Amino acid sequence: MNLEIGRSEWTPENGYPYTVMSPEKPWWRPRASALRTRAFTTLVLIDFLSITVSFLIAALLHGQFGADRVWLVLLAVLLPVYLVTALNAHAYAAANLQDPFRAIAKGVQALVIAISAVILVAFCVRASEGFPRLLVAIGSVFAMMTMIAARYMFVKRMVSIIGGNPFSVILICESDQPVPPGVFSVMISPESFFDPEKHDPVMYDRLAKSLESADRVVVACDPARRTAWAHALKGANIQSEIVAPELHNLAPLGLGNHGSATTIVIAHGPLGLFERFMKRGFDFSLALATVIALLPILAVIAILVKLDSPGPVFFKQTRIGRGNQMFKMLKFRSMRVLETDHAGNRSASRDDDRITRVGKVIRRTSMDELPQLLNVLKGEMSIVGPRPHALGSRAADKLFWEVDTRYWHRHAAKPGLTGLAQVRGYRGATVHESDLSNRLQADLEYLDTWSIWRDLVIIAMTFRVLLHRNAF
Numbered sequence: 001m002n003l004e005i006g007r008s009e010w011t012p013e014n015g016y017p018y019t020v021m022s023p024e025k026p027w028w029r030p031r032a033s034a035l036r037t038r039a040f041t042t043l044v045l046i047d048f049l050s051i052t053v054s055f056l057i058a059a060l061l062h063g064q065f066g067a068d069r070v071w072l073v074l075l076a077v078l079l080p081v082y083l084v085t086a087l088n089a090h091a092y093a094a095a096n097l098q099d100p101f102r103a104i105a106k107g108v109q110a111l112v113i114a115i116s117a118v119i120l121v122a123f124c125v126r127a128s129e130g131f132p133r134l135l136v137a138i139g140s141v142f143a144m145m146t147m148i149a150a151r152y153m154f155v156k157r158m159v160s161i162i163g164g165n166p167f168s169v170i171l172i173c174e175s176d177q178p179v180p181p182g183v184f185s186v187m188i189s190p191e192s193f194f195d196p197e198k199h200d201p202v203m204y205d206r207l208a209k210s211l212e213s214a215d216r217v218v219v220a221c222d223p224a225r226r227t228a229w230a231h232a233l234k235g236a237n238i239q240s241e242i243v244a245p246e247l248h249n250l251a252p253l254g255l256g257n258h259g260s261a262t263t264i265v266i267a268h269g270p271l272g273l274f275e276r277f278m279k280r281g282f283d284f285s286l287a288l289a290t291v292i293a294l295l296p297i298l299a300v301i302a303i304l305v306k307l308d309s310p311g312p313v314f315f316k317q318t319r320i321g322r323g324n325q326m327f328k329m330l331k332f333r334s335m336r337v338l339e340t341d342h343a344g345n346r347s348a349s350r351d352d353d354r355i356t357r358v359g360k361v362i363r364r365t366s367m368d369e370l371p372q373l374l375n376v377l378k379g380e381m382s383i384v385g386p387r388p389h390a391l392g393s394r395a396a397d398k399l400f401w402e403v404d405t406r407y408w409h410r411h412a413a414k415p416g417l418t419g420l421a422q423v424r425g426y427r428g429a430t431v432h433e434s435d436l437s438n439r440l441q442a443d444l445e446y447l448d449t450w451s452i453w454r455d456l457v458i459i460a461m462t463f464r465v466l467l468h469r470n471a472f
Helices: 032-062 070-088 100-124 133-156 158-162 201-211 223-234 245-250 273-293 295-308 357-364 372-378 405-412 433-448 452-462
Strands: 005-008 019-021 169-173 186-189 216-220 239-242 254-258 261-265 314-320 326-332 382-384 416-418
Touching (some): 032 070, 032 100, 032 133, 032 158, 070 133, 100 133, 100 452, 133 158, 133 452, 216 223, 223 239, 273 295, 273 452, 326 372, 372 416, 382 452, 405 433
Parallel strands (some): 169 186, 382 416
Antiparallel strands (some): 005 019, 019 186, 254 261
């Protein structure tokens, strides 16, 4: 973190003698409150534009743009319903505008609920006879696709679009403590203006004024003073956190309670019954429909694999699945039989001499992975989840679990055909340790933030990386 020592904020007039350390900001940079207003209004306009343009295109395709203006009435009802639903779903909340996937999930969730509500009302008031069902279906699909792309691009480029970062994170760091990793808007050394162990109203007033523009405050302090800081910040009306480096290796997911004892949650366990039913039903339905739709293509690939080189059509390899249980994963064979690496000790490289002519094509287009739909139907895999690895997979000549002991954590869910790591571009050979750590971090993030909406977003984004530079 490159921070410069800023000016002292203490003067005899203001009476707040604390030192702020932050990058020097131009005088013309907007305040955080103004930037948050810009972010909110801009995203509302983007959502409204996405929905309006999508239904306009649907009306043009359906031939109802000029002759029948019912689509305008539909929009006039849908837009305010969507806005109310999105606000209720926290689709514009600060926490959800800092992660593009959460922003997309909340927006799409609100859109689905709003469209369903409009259809339900139309049915209840018996207006469904003149209801343009095909137009609604086309417009809804277009709106979801447009909203996914628009929200992703906006959140990724929000700082440049609105002219600054609207979210302020303040670090209160005692002088004898190391600066924790991360990016902070402002750093405060508290010794000269606030002592959490003294219950002084004037000091609390100073603390409140120094934090009034912040969205979040992080405290790095001596362990003996954590309780005092906790008491001081519980009434500050701001999200407050205390750095505890000793918890890093535990990678806690949150806090729980057992009786009167506070516990650290280190694993959530399986999804709830309804969530498991929903995810399994979604996986089975989509896998079955895809197999039926692609049956001719699967047959052609099988014939080409058989004709290109002697050996079986399918390549079976032992992979690690949910709960660290092993299973046989299916792929179309893309290498010569005598040179096939069943243990996975050697990752495929760009000019790998083991790959057949047909194998090069199906690997580059990811079509060699299609037989894993059968693993999904059998319940061994999911459509979305951490990609399963071979037992001998290595990064920088180390087994994956030797690189990072958290590797085993990713097996709390079924492995997937695609996953968060894949849509972020983390695929191909693991030459360096970072090649694994990047994938592992994405897999653990997926496990902690799973939702059916995020699965839909990841599936949609998978088509963008099917032809990837690391696919060989």
